Amino acid sequence: xxxxxxxxxxxxxxxxxxxxxxxxxxxxxxxxxxxxxxxxxxxxxxxxxxxxxxxxxxxxxxxxxxxxxxxxxxxxxxxxxxxxxxxxxxxxxxxxxxxxxxxxxxxxxxxxxxxxxxxxxxxxxxxxxxxxxxxxxxxxxxxxxxxxxxxxxxxxxxxxxxxxxxxxxxxxxxxxxxxxxxxxxxxxxxxxxxxxxxxxxxxxxxxxxxxxxxxxxxxxxxxxxxxxxxxxxxxxxxxxxxxxxxxxxxxxxxxxxxxxxxxxxxxxxxxxxxxxxxxxxxxxxxxxxxxxxxxxxxxxxxxxxxxxxxxxxxxxxxxxxxxxxxxxxxxxxxxxxxxxxxxxxxxxxxxxxxxxxxxxxxxxxxxxxxxxxxxxxxxxxxxxxxxxxxxxxxxxxxxxxxxxxxxxxxxxxxxxxxxxxxxxxxxxxxxxxxxxxxxxxxxxxxxxxxxxxxxxxxxxxxxxxxxxxxxxxxxxxxxxxxxxxxxxxxxxxxxxxxxxxxxxxxxxxxxxxxxx
Numbered sequence: 001x002x003x004x005x006x007x008x009x010x011x012x013x014x015x016x017x018x019x020x021x022x023x024x025x026x027x028x029x030x031x032x033x034x035x036x037x038x039x040x041x042x043x044x045x046x047x048x049x050x051x052x053x054x055x056x057x058x059x060x061x062x063x064x065x066x067x068x069x070x071x072x073x074x075x076x077x078x079x080x081x082x083x084x085x086x087x088x089x090x091x092x093x094x095x096x097x098x099x100x101x102x103x104x105x106x107x108x109x110x111x112x113x114x115x116x117x118x119x120x121x122x123x124x125x126x127x128x129x130x131x132x133x134x135x136x137x138x139x140x141x142x143x144x145x146x147x148x149x150x151x152x153x154x155x156x157x158x159x160x161x162x163x164x165x166x167x168x169x170x171x172x173x174x175x176x177x178x179x180x181x182x183x184x185x186x187x188x189x190x191x192x193x194x195x196x197x198x199x200x201x202x203x204x205x206x207x208x209x210x211x212x213x214x215x216x217x218x219x220x221x222x223x224x225x226x227x228x229x230x231x232x233x234x235x236x237x238x239x240x241x242x243x244x245x246x247x248x249x250x251x252x253x254x255x256x257x258x259x260x261x262x263x264x265x266x267x268x269x270x271x272x273x274x275x276x277x278x279x280x281x282x283x284x285x286x287x288x289x290x291x292x293x294x295x296x297x298x299x300x301x302x303x304x305x306x307x308x309x310x311x312x313x314x315x316x317x318x319x320x321x322x323x324x325x326x327x328x329x330x331x332x333x334x335x336x337x338x339x340x341x342x343x344x345x346x347x348x349x350x351x352x353x354x355x356x357x358x359x360x361x362x363x364x365x366x367x368x369x370x371x372x373x374x375x376x377x378x379x380x381x382x383x384x385x386x387x388x389x390x391x392x393x394x395x396x397x398x399x400x401x402x403x404x405x406x407x408x409x410x411x412x413x414x415x416x417x418x419x420x421x422x423x424x425x426x427x428x429x430x431x432x433x434x435x436x437x438x439x440x441x442x443x444x445x446x447x448x449x450x451x452x453x454x455x456x457x458x459x460x461x462x463x464x465x466x467x468x469x470x471x472x473x474x475x476x477x478x479x480x481x482x483x484x485x486x487x488x489x490x491x492x493x494x495x496x497x498x499x500x501x502x503x504x505x506x507x508x509x510x511x512x513x514x515x516x
Contacts, residue, residue: 018074020121020158024171027208028159031185032119032169036162045192047166048228050075050120056229059188059200061128061222068128068222075161076120119160124170126155126186126205130220151176155205157186166190166201171208181215183208193228200224238451242461245443249436249461250286250325256432257332263426264339271343273417273424277354277409279337282433285403286330290323350416354409362402369398393465400467404437404477407484414491423492434485440467441474 048056050072057072057080072080129150157172168188174181188203206219227235264270344351373394407430440462447462448471462469468477 018079018123020074020123024158025121025160027171028169029119031171031187032160032162032167035167035169035187036165045166046194047163047190047192049163050122050161057122059190059224060226061203061224063220063222066128066130066220066222068126070124070126073123073125075122076117118164119162121158122161122168122170123156123158124172124186126157126172128153155184155186157184159186166192168203174205179215181207181209183215188224190224193230200226200228234451238447239460242459245461247325249439250329252432253286253436254325254329254332256429256436257329257336259432260426260429261332261336261339263429264336264343264424267423268343269422270424271340273413273422274340274343275354275409275413276337276340276344276351277358278406278413279333279340281402281406281409283330283333283337284399286326286333288399289326290330350413353416354412357412358409365401366395366398369394396465397468401477404467404481405484406433406437407481407488411484411487411491414488425488425492427489430485430488434481437481438478441469441478444469445474 050057057075058070060067060069062068074080129152131150153174153176155172155174157170159168159170159172161168166189168186168190170186172182172184172186174184185206185208186203187206188201190201191197191199201224202222203224204219204221207213207216209216264274370391373389373391377389410425410430444462447459467473
């Protein structure tokens with residue numbers, strides 16, 4: 001196995017023969033029997049069968065300060081290369097067969113029959129990194145403190161895989177710190193194919209030696225994360241759909257902005273009564289993706305699936321299709337902002353009132369988000385992908401909450417104008433904008449019920465990078481957005497003079513005098 005592992009990168013290996021170690025297989029069967037005896041079978045559960053070129057046999061795992069990857073060398077009587085099960089008539093770029101090379105039709109049938117067994121003989125190469133010996137580090141700006149070096153380990157293991165129960169049990173040799181320990185047990189429980197939990201399964205690496213033995217090591221429990229091949233295909237389809245939804249949402253925003261521009265031009269009294277703060281917030285919504293090059297982020301997130309599912313034909317959105325609607329929406333928002341700003345012929349006292357209320361409110365919310373981030377960072381361990389959520393990511397999500405309340409400045413402005421409430425905002429604009437802010441949360445609820453969450457599952461529409469999502473937020477935010485839309489509707493429909501503040505101030509200088 002060691003020779004085969006060293007030559008896996010060579011695509012032109014032929015006439016490779018592999019023989020299982022009967023002693024290791026027998027030891028693995030004993031441990032598998034102990035594990036399977038205590039596991040109840042559930043009729044609806046199904047597990048990967050390892051009988052196709054889908055890469056389900058490979059898995060990544062991690063524990064605290066430990067990360068690794070395991071990939072099969074042989075499954076049954078066939079070897080594995082690039083997630084492909086090879087047999088004797090494979091082309092020269094594939095790995096060929098093994099215990100004894102089947103050159104007859106009967107031997108080929110034996111290979112097929114082997115893959116129909118519930119218990120498959122397998123061999124794996126497992127590589128992982130773990131904390132090594134404690135070392136002393138003396139940084140230039142701090143006192144002495146202890147740290148751990150990183151030790152790379154490799155396990156060459158053989159055993160059996162139970163296709164009915166999803167149990168992988170292997171015994172192998174572990175190479176670490178210059179020594180080789182062939183009393184290492186590796187057990188894995190794969191998650192069922194229909195499981196909705198983020199974990200791909202769980203397992204352990206343990207020593208079969210006595211605790212007094214110098215090669216004994218503490219048991220390492222790990223969690224696997226990832227997606228099965230069928231789930232990867234579904235996730236790619238979902239991402240294609242979400243990309244279309246994202247473009248459609250931006251296009252609708254362009255339409256609603258055009259309708260508001262036309263409304264402002266047809267109604268001269270609308271521009272002075274439109275909140276510049278509200279339009280500035282909406283403009284920033286489209287400026288940020290353009291600055292951060294959102295289509296590059298889109299491509300990098302989708303590329304995560306390429307290694308897991310290399311045979312899939314990913315449909316990449318053209319960069320122009322992703323950028324054009326956002327750029328057009330940004331230009332239209334700038335035009336609307338220019339109309340509102342140039343239409344102010346009177347004092348900006350009401351807009352100052354909006355700023356005095358909104359800016360401290362936004363700042364307070366940012367401080368709360370930062371404090372919550374610090375509390376969560378101290379209370380939680382490293383996430384399932386091995387990365388911590390940064391404070392910048394939490395603040396970006398909070399910015400999405402500000403966008404959800406984009407009508408707040410306009411509601412405050414209308415309240416400050418009192419009885420003089422021009423119908424500054426077109427119903428298409430505020431009702432359409434409200435719908436666009438509600439749809440991601442409605443979709444997030446549906447998505448949580450249908451799709452399995454995973455560290456490799458990127459979200460393009462209703463992304464946690466763009467807003468706050470979750471069971472609670474998906475209820476609170478829509479209620480708040482709908483409430484603001486209702487308040488604006490009532491403010492623009494309640495009886496009152498629809499004259500401008502300037503007109504009201506000029507008319508207030510006149511007085512009705514009775515003619516006696």
